[in-house]
Amino acid sequence: MNDRQEQARHPVELLPWLANGTLEGDEREAVERHLAGCAACREELRFLQALRAGVKAGWAQESPGELGWARLRAAVRRERQAPEGRRRRWMPAPRVVAMAASVLVVVQAGVIAFLVGRPGGGTALYQPLGAETRPVLQVRFRPEVSEARIRAVLREAGVEIVSGPGALGIYEVAPVAEGAAALAEARRRLEAAEDVVAEVRGP
Amino acid sequence: MAEPVRERSLAPEEDEARRLLQGVAGGDEAALRGLYDLYGGAVYRFALTRLDNPADAADVLNEVMLEVWRGAARFRGGSAVRTWILGIAHHKTMDRLRRRARDGWVPQEEAPEAAEGATPADPDPQPGEATIAAAQDAALVRRCLDRLSGALRQAVYLAFFEDRSYPEIARILEVPLGTVKTRIFHAKRALRECLERLAAGRG
Numbered sequence: 001m002n003d004r005q006e007q008a009r010h011p012v013e014l015l016p017w018l019a020n021g022t023l024e025g026d027e028r029e030a031v032e033r034h035l036a037g038c039a040a041c042r043e044e045l046r047f048l049q050a051l052r053a054g055v056k057a058g059w060a061q062e063s064p065g066e067l068g069w070a071r072l073r074a075a076v077r078r079e080r081q082a083p084e085g086r087r088r089r090w091m092p093a094p095r096v097v098a099m100a101a102s103v104l105v106v107v108q109a110g111v112i113a114f115l116v117g118r119p120g121g122g123t124a125l126y127q128p129l130g131a132e133t134r135p136v137l138q139v140r141f142r143p144e145v146s147e148a149r150i151r152a153v154l155r156e157a158g159v160e161i162v163s164g165p166g167a168l169g170i171y172e173v174a175p176v177a178e179g180a181a182a183l184a185e186a187r188r189r190l191e192a193a194e195d196v197v198a199e200v201r202g203p
Numbered sequence: 204m205a206e207p208v209r210e211r212s213l214a215p216e217e218d219e220a221r222r223l224l225q226g227v228a229g230g231d232e233a234a235l236r237g238l239y240d241l242y243g244g245a246v247y248r249f250a251l252t253r254l255d256n257p258a259d260a261a262d263v264l265n266e267v268m269l270e271v272w273r274g275a276a277r278f279r280g281g282s283a284v285r286t287w288i289l290g291i292a293h294h295k296t297m298d299r300l301r302r303r304a305r306d307g308w309v310p311q312e313e314a315p316e317a318a319e320g321a322t323p324a325d326p327d328p329q330p331g332e333a334t335i336a337a338a339q340d341a342a343l344v345r346r347c348l349d350r351l352s353g354a355l356r357q358a359v360y361l362a363f364f365e366d367r368s369y370p371e372i373a374r375i376l377e378v379p380l381g382t383v384k385t386r387i388f389h390a391k392r393a394l395r396e397c398l399e400r401l402a403a404g405r406g
Contacts, residue, residue, distance in 0.1 A: 012326050013384040016391065022368035044326040050338035051394060055363040057341035058348060064247040064264050069239055071261075072268050076232060079272075 010034070010041055019048035067147055070161040070171070077163075134174040135183055136162060137190065137202035141171070145196045153196045157189035158182065216241065220284035228275035235272055242285060243268065245365060246292045252360040253296050253353040263295045270295070282374060286367070289375045300353075327395060333402040334395065347397035355390035362387050 011031045017023040018031050035041050137159070141150050154161065159173040173190075175182040183202070190200045220241060226234025243264060250263035270291050278287055330338075337343045348356055361367045361375065369383045376383070 010324055010326050012324065013388055015326075016362055016384075016387045017369055020362055020366040022366060022371075024368075040326045040329065043329045047327075047330040047335060047338060047395065048391065050335045051344070051391065051398075052363040054337075054339045054341060054344035055348070055359060057339070058345040059248055059252075059360065059364050060341070062244075062248050062251055064243050064261055068243060068247065068261055068264055069236065072235070072239060072265055073232065075265060075269055076235065076272055079269075 010038065012041070012044060015041065015045050016048055019045060019052050063147070066151060066161065067171075070163065074163040134162070134178075135203055136172040136174045137183070137187055137200055139171050139173055139190060139200050140198045142196060142198045149196050153190065153193045157186045157193070159186045159190070216285070217283055221280070224271075224275045224278055224284060227272060228278075235268070238271060238284075238288075239268055242288050245285065246288060248364065249289055249292050249357065249360060250296050250299075252348075252356045254299060255349075255353065259299055263292060263299060266295045267292045283371075285365075286371050286375055289361075289365075289367075290377075293375055293377070327392065330395065331399075331402075334399050337398040337402040338394075343398060343401050344394070346401065347394045350397060351390055351393055355386055355393070358383060358386040359390045359394070 011034055014023060014027055014031050018028065018035075023031060035045065154173060157173075158176050160176055161171050162174045163172045173186070175186045187200055187202055190197050220238065223234045223237040223241070227238060246267050247260050247264045250267075251257060251260035254260055254263065267288065271288060278284065282290075348359065351359070357376070358372065361372045362369075367375070369380055369387075372383045373380045
């Protein structure tokens with residue numbers, strides 16, 4: 001393509017990649033040469049650069065946050081504990097679960113109905129993970145509440161998520177500080193946050 | 204013959220990601236946490252742009268990172284780690300869309316190519332200042348993005364939020380290079396029309 005042909009053909013399909021900084025080599029040089037003599041394409045580029053800024057700002061708040069990690073960690077530890085797990089590489093010996101201190105049931109009417117309807121319903125509602133030895137509280141959050149609010153309430157209560165959510169949306173949380181007083185205080189604060197926490201159960 | 208994929212230079216991130224991936228392959232949970240911190244947000248948003256449902260996007264994120272946990276040793280270094288992980292996310296997202304369609308939850312999304320014509324050779328008319336301002340307004344851009352089809356929204360996400368090159372996007376979405384350019388072109392045009400309406404108070 002000679003210079004005149006190149007200048008006549010507007011590289012509109014490549015401008016988005018110049019706007020996001022990924023256009024390279026010959027394509028970049030050709031587009032930049034064209035832009036030097038084409039006001040219409042420069043304006044198009046300006047719009048694309050503005051749009052890129054708007055897209056970044058528009059999606060910046062979307063985040064899976066800590067709850068996503070807690071869930072992933074739970075799944076990974078479940079796999080590690082499975083005797084015939086899919087991972088066939090090194091696995092640490094699972095630590096014994098201090099279940100007795102944390103046999104808790106969090107229930108809403110729908111949950112009860114669900115459990116009663118399951119084979120073996122009424123046994124373990126939620127299978128805790130192997131690594132947690134602290135006493136835990138089981139918490140169900142109100143479904144409409146944002147993750148940011150949940151995080152704020154957990155921070156205020158001095159607890160961290162140790163597992164969950166299970167299929168029923170139940171999280172296990174443990175106080176950051178040790179001792180029965182910390183556990184009781186954490187529970188009191190969680191229960192006080194009625195607009196965020198639907199229910200709390202614990203020892 | 205397939206065109207070699209040029210990866211954007213992300214040397215520090217890529218070095219860190221490969222180091223973490225090695226750790227994950229050795230069963231190191233802390234390394235998985237590192238990868239989650241690096242890419243969890245990208246995977247979540249990528250899934251969200253297509254599925255339009257935070258719970259489903261969180262599920263996909265969990266599935267993707269579990270896949271990374273199980274399959275870290277299979278990474279052969281043929282692409283950037285980010286591209287590899289987003290490719291897994293694409294498969295998981297499409298699985299979920301297929302499941303939705305199969306279960307009759309929502310109508311299967313129209314194949315985006317059916318609605319995409321050729322890319323016009325001329326730039327659009329010069330955008331007004333109000334349109335440029337609207338394009339940088341996060342709330343307005345989100346409203347317009349929400350009106351796009353999932354396929355177009357996802358292409359915009361990869362191009363303008365993730366700043367991926369078009370060969371990388373083609374690789375992640377497993378579509379021809381021309382399809383990527385066409386999707387971005389049509390998405391850009393639809394966004395511009397939407398932003399012009401909103402800027403003129405005709406949203």
